[in-house]
Structures are given as structure tokens and as C-alpha cells.
Amino acid sequence: MALEAIRAILDVDTGVDDAMAIALAVAAPTIDLVALTTVAGNVELEHTTRNTLRVLDFVGASHIPVYQGMSRPIDRPLFTASHIHGSDGLGGADIPESSRSVEAISAPQFLIDAARQSPGELTFIFVGPLTNLAVAVALEPELPRLVKRLVIMGGAFRMPGNTTATAEFNIFADPMAAAQVLAAGFDATWVGLDVTTKAVFARAQWDALETATAPNAQIVRKAGAQMFLTFNRPVFQLHDPLAVAVAADPTLVDAPEEAVMIETGGDYAAGQTIIQRPGREEGWATKVAKTVDAPRFGTFFTATLGLS
Ligand code: BDR
Numbered sequence: 001m002a003l004e005a006i007r008a009i010l011d012v013d014t015g016v017d018d019a020m021a022i023a024l025a026v027a028a029p030t031i032d033l034v035a036l037t038t039v040a041g042n043v044e045l046e047h048t049t050r051n052t053l054r055v056l057d058f059v060g061a062s063h064i065p066v067y068q069g070m071s072r073p074i075d076r077p078l079f080t081a082s083h084i085h086g087s088d089g090l091g092g093a094d095i096p097e098s099s100r101s102v103e104a105i106s107a108p109q110f111l112i113d114a115a116r117q118s119p120g121e122l123t124f125i126f127v128g129p130l131t132n133l134a135v136a137v138a139l140e141p142e143l144p145r146l147v148k149r150l151v152i153m154g155g156a157f158r159m160p161g162n163t164t165a166t167a168e169f170n171i172f173a174d175p176m177a178a179a180q181v182l183a184a185g186f187d188a189t190w191v192g193l194d195v196t197t198k199a200v201f202a203r204a205q206w207d208a209l210e211t212a213t214a215p216n217a218q219i220v221r222k223a224g225a226q227m228f229l230t231f232n233r234p235v236f237q238l239h240d241p242l243a244v245a246v247a248a249d250p251t252l253v254d255a256p257e258e259a260v261m262i263e264t265g266g267d268y269a270a271g272q273t274i275i276q277r278p279g280r281e282e283g284w285a286t287k288v289a290k291t292v293d294a295p296r297f298g299t300f301f302t303a304t305l306g307l308s
């Protein structure tokens with residue numbers, strides 16, 4: 001069945017899998033990528049913005065504007081994942097500098113302006129901490145009604161976290177932002193570790209790209225190097241690319257509506273994403289991806305990026 005065309009804004013904390021998500025969103029024929037917004041997360045904001053600009057330029061998308069957002073979470077110090085993504089965020093990947101700059105207005109203000117200009121038309125795809133969106137909602141509480149759909153890479157709903165025993169990185173990095181976005185009432189789909197850990201790119205697939213010259217293949221090759229060569233992982237988890245793919249094709253996941261709560265404090269469980277038991281009153285109704293058609297996602301990823 002043909003996919004419906006969407007107009008999307010992608011919010012990133014670029015990051016190795018964010019880099020691949022950017023390439024995927026640019027290349028996907030049914031995604032009209034209006035703009036990117038950047039946030040601090042995997043590394044500091046100056047790096048996530050720098051990486052976003054150079055990845056866009058590298059894949060031939062210098063025309064897509066970039067809006068820089070928040071440099072730290074709502075109510076806690078910045079917590080990065082530079083031990084995974086490297087101090088520059090891309091594991092030292094050799095990607096040329098961009099000569100262009102970010103736009104003059106901030107990411108939260110841009111999100112509001114864009115949604116007001118095209119009410120009901122835009123899909124927001126968020127693959128970093130949710131700080132920019134929480135700030136935007138605080139400034140414009142009607143934002144959830146102005147946006148068509150929100151797809152979030154975040155959460156560990158029915159499994160342990162990847163940052164603490166209970167929390168996934170994007171939610172742990174700014175639990176207050178995530179809780180505020182959850183409560184805001186978007187038509188949201190949460191694409192958490194439950195499904196993204198099943199969306200993997202194997203070492204053999206990465207090895208096969210050694211002599212690839214096309215920019216999309218080179219982004220996957222360069223951004224994947226840290227995971228495969230430094231950490232010697234057998235597979236690379238395509239967290240953020242899966243969220244982009246779900247924005248383009250919602251049928252890739254089964255995402256039933258659940259009542260969800262997010263732990264914003266506590267000594268041990270900050271950032272935990274909790275599915276409420278049936279019949280209880282607490283919790284916000286939202287869609288949570290439960291299963292993924294991983295082979296079909298794999299085909300979407302490789303075919304869209306021209307890897308096979
Ligand atoms: C998420 O955390 C980040 O490190 C990745 O870019 C991804 O968005 C996975 O937990």
C-alpha cells in the first residue's frame with residue numbers, strides 16, 4: 001500500500017543514530033522534511049548543532065533550515081552520552097564542516113510558528129530529549145492541537161532502561177520535559193527500546209559498505225564506526241531511524257493506546273516510563289509501540305538509503 005506523504009520537522013541531538021535518522025528522513029520519498037531543530041542530549045548543544053549541519057550538507061540537504069534549541073534540560077544539569085557517541089557526538093567521524101549557520105529564531109519558537117502556519121499538517125519527530133517541545137508547549141499550550149502527529153524515540157516501557165536500570169536515555173536526560181509533553185495531549189506514538197532494540201544493523205551489513213561512495217551509505221559507514229570498531233558490537237541499534245520510519249509508515253509498529261506515567265524525580269527511577277495497570281485512574285492516554293515488523297523496517301532503511 002502506498003505511504004501517505006507527510007510534512008515533518010525532525011528534532012535531534014546528533015549523535016550517531018541521529019545522523020542516520022537525518023539521512024533517512026532526507027531520503028524518504030514520502031517525507032517532506034521542512035526543518036530540523038537541535039537540542040542538547042547525546043553531547044552538548046554546540047556539537048549536536050554542528051553535527052546536524054554537517055550531516056545535512058554531506059547528504060546534499062543544505063537547503064533544509066536548522067533551528068537551534070535548548071542547551072540544557074528543564075530542571076537538572078545536562079547529562080550526556082558522550083561515552084557512547086564520542087566527545088564530538090559522531091565518534092570522531094570524518095565529515096566535513098558546514099559553512100552555513102543556524103536560523104535566527106530558537107527551536108521552540110520555530111516549532112510554534114511552523115505549527116501555527118500549517119495547523120493540523122505537520123508531523124513532529126523527536127529523537128532526543130524532549131526539552132524543545134516542552135518549552136514550546138509551555139509557550140503555546142494549543143500546540144498539541146496544531147500538530148497532526150508526534151512520534152517520539154523514547155522510553156523503556158516493558159523492559160529495562162539503557163541508561164539506568166529503569167530509564168531510556170532520552171527520557172532520563174530530561175524527565176520533566178518528557179512528563180510535560182506526555183501530559184500536553186499530542187496524538188503521540190512512543191517508539192521506545194521495546195521496539196528500537198529489535199531494529200538493528202548488523203556488522204556484516206556495515207562491513208559491506210567499506211567501499212561505498214554514495215553519501216547516505218557513507219554516513220552509515222562513518223557514524224557506525226564507533227559502535228563496531230571501538231565497542232566491537234555485533235549489531236548497531238537503529239533507535240532514531242526507527243522513529244523516522246514509523247513517522248513515514250505507522251504500520252511498522254503495533255502501538256496500542258496505554259495509560260502512561262513518567263517518573264520525574266526519585267533517587268533511583270527518574271525517567272522511568274510506566275504503563276499503568278488497567279482500571280486505575282492515573283496516567284495519560286498515548287500510543288506505545290509494543291512490537292515492530294523488524295524485517296520490513298530493515299528493508300525500509302536499506303532501500304531508502306540505497307544500501308542494498
Ligand atoms: C536514544 O539515546 C540516544 O543516545 C540515541 O541517539 C537515541 O535517541 C536511545 O536510547
Ligand code: CA
Nearest residue numbers: 015018127128
Ligand atoms: Ca538521539
